Amino acid sequence: MNKTLTKILWLSLLFVAACATDSLAGVRDSNLYWAPECVTVGGKRVDTLLNFIFYLTGAVFLLTQVVYIYYLVKYRKRPGSKAYYSHGNNKLELIWTAIPTAIFIGLVIYSNRLWSELHSEPPADSVKVDIVGYQFGWDMRYPGADGKLGKVDTKLYSMENKFALVPDDAAGADDFSSTELVIPVGKPVHIYLHSRDVIHSFYVPEFRLYQAAVPGRTIAWVWFQTTKTGNFQLACSQICGSGHYNMKAPIRVVTQEEFDKWQAGKNAAKAAESQSAAATASPVLVVQRNKAEETP
């Protein structure tokens, strides 16, 4: 018994030492033993379910362990003690089969209802973003002035066509790209997930959201609505190669005004870029460049 006590003491010391070595304390400084603050509407409903399961399983755990440990102490071997001869009790078997079954049925109904509600049709006024994972980073694509995302054909991913846009779809011509995910607070955001190479996953703990991006496919059922502005990080949470650990992208949840301003700036930049691209692609310039290449 003494040994156990020494061990506990030693471990507590270790824990204090470990806490003292905290030279990296970063953004979060409170509530470190639970989930980070949730900032999406759906996420809060996930939290409610999670807390419900936590209290349910916590109660079951405490109840079973208290009974179990009580039995272990009470029925420990003592001089003259004799075990009770019993092979079981069918009534008890039925009871402890029926009760967990009922609880699990309730839980599965609750879970699957929420699951289908979280994956309901995204609202029509959602901000649409195409998110493309690759080894090892993320590209986002927003609809341009027309409000429409250009069509994607996953066979077309290449260095030149990094969003695999279908060339003859006009809706894609004005789409602009971004390396950060910027979203207006309070507005539904509908994301389309793609991958250029291997399976990646979209994971933002503060959103309570995980969804794999599968190469060759479009995952189009994820949408969420934020409740709070702030800076977050998009993490890849599916092992995707040597740079996996660092495959992240900034997320900024901003006010509608800030978002509009950012979007307008992006649209203007895209327009300017398209013009200069059109100019570059003009026959005259092509001819000139060909000539230049020919000169030794």
Add this chain to the structure above:
Amino acid sequence: MSTSVTTFVPESHADTHHDHHHKQNFFFTYIWSVDHKMIGLQYLWTSFAFLLIGGLLAMGIRYQLAYPGVEVPLIGRLLPSTIATDGVILPGGYNMFFTMHATVMVFLVVMPLLIGGFGNYLIPLKIGAGDMAFPTLNAMSYWLYVVSGIIIVVSFFVPGGAAAGGWTAYAPLSSTAAYNQTQLGQTLWCLGLFINGLSSIAGATNYITTIINMRAPGMTMFRLPLSVWALFITAWLLLLAVPVLSAAAAMLCADLNLGTTFFAAQGGQPLLWQHLFWFFGHPEVYIMILPAMGLVSEILPVFARKPIFGYKAMVWAMVAIGFLGFIVWGHHMFVSGMNLTLAAAFSVSTMVIAVPSAIKTFNWMGTVWRGSIEFTTPMLFALAFVSMFVIGGLSGIFMASTPVDLFVHNSYFIVAHIHYVLFGGSLFGAFAAIYFWYPKMFGRMMSETLGKIHFFATFIFFNLTFFPMHNLGLGGMMRRIADPTVYDHLRALQPMNVFVSWAAFGMGLSTLIFLWNFIWSLRHGKPAGKNPWHSTTLEWTVPSPPGHGNFDHTPTVYNGPYEYSVPGMDKDYLPQDEKAPEGARLEVH
């Protein structure tokens, strides 16, 4: 069946111990042995060697997570260049560590230890048979396991290094050389698993045949000890699930090396791999826990001096787990891109499979209820198994709930969960079994003092290591990332990572106490005698260790396996091969 065995080692008789006069037969006794007991011990020793390797890899993982970018002391500079530069673990090297840690622990430690080791050693002894149905196949099974282990471990030292895409090897990362950059390592991984699969399939065939055909007279199915039932059901799971993995590994190997596109994004389907892998992978979880459940069900009655509570309920619960285990694989794939309604359906079957696990837990509690409990080392591990399994089972409910999986999927929460089931469950069960059957295997008792130190150290460090992982997971820490500090939201959790790592180092050291005890007791342990625990099953009716052929003459079985504290009897246990004395009031069920 056993006659073919005795021709190999003619000097062995039922009552002789393995003594020095066997030296001239060293090769046939210790290397190419076809005696189920020697093969069981070979599995045991070999799995210990791999346990050390897998454990060291775990230490490497924990070092990296606590001190990313810091040179590994002592051995850092000895690591191959694919793993570390200047003694600092590379992200790719870290990926190899966790991939191989899981591969080694699952395929080379837990399965061989529980199924190969205890399955081989105990099945014939417990059913009253002289050996396995196919002794030579049994030996081949062991050697295929050794070959697969060598291939898997050697892959660390090939160009490019070992497989690094996780033990789940999701395609197309695993199936495309340009993406994983470990083509040779991944190919060897496929080959290793394929050969390991052959070993499992051969073993499973052997177990099933033996249990169906070679039971002693009177040993009806419902007089089988629960460990034999557990291994019987496990063998069926192996027989039906492992070929799927073997086929998938062969397809993966073809994708990697022959230009096929089974799992490619264009011309194939990446999710096909996941379906095949988890169709194997979920029964695999039960393959690893069922034998431990069986062994624990065997130990609890002995030290509670009570019959197991609800024997038939225990059997049917395991049968139910066996069937349901094949229709829950999709719960690994709720957020994989699989159809959402299918996810909901898998969530239902997953909740259903929790019911038989709950039944088993209640029956274990019923077994200790009104017992006369003696806290020996095997009993402590068996009792702890129940509690740890409860934690692992309850944390599984979080993931089984589809919306919660949106949050905790692939986080440290699941790392905590799997280790509560696989370490707190399977390995605690294995430790209990080793302390319990060691006297039978080697004729000597393991030291109780060292055993208890080992138990308390392991129990405490285990919980200090894995419990905080639940918190890390809820805190948003992804699994399989080489450096959590690159994320803002994880930097604040770094002290917890440091704490977990030191607890893990403590757990690693506590295992050395066990190995020391194991080796020391071989020579210095107290002589055990036939039946040191006053147990009822047939293996305790023969000398320790049993000689070739196990039984002098085939035993006849009269009773169930758990007749303890029968009223009206002088001694408090009734061996299976003894007729109940006059006046004993056996409960007929």
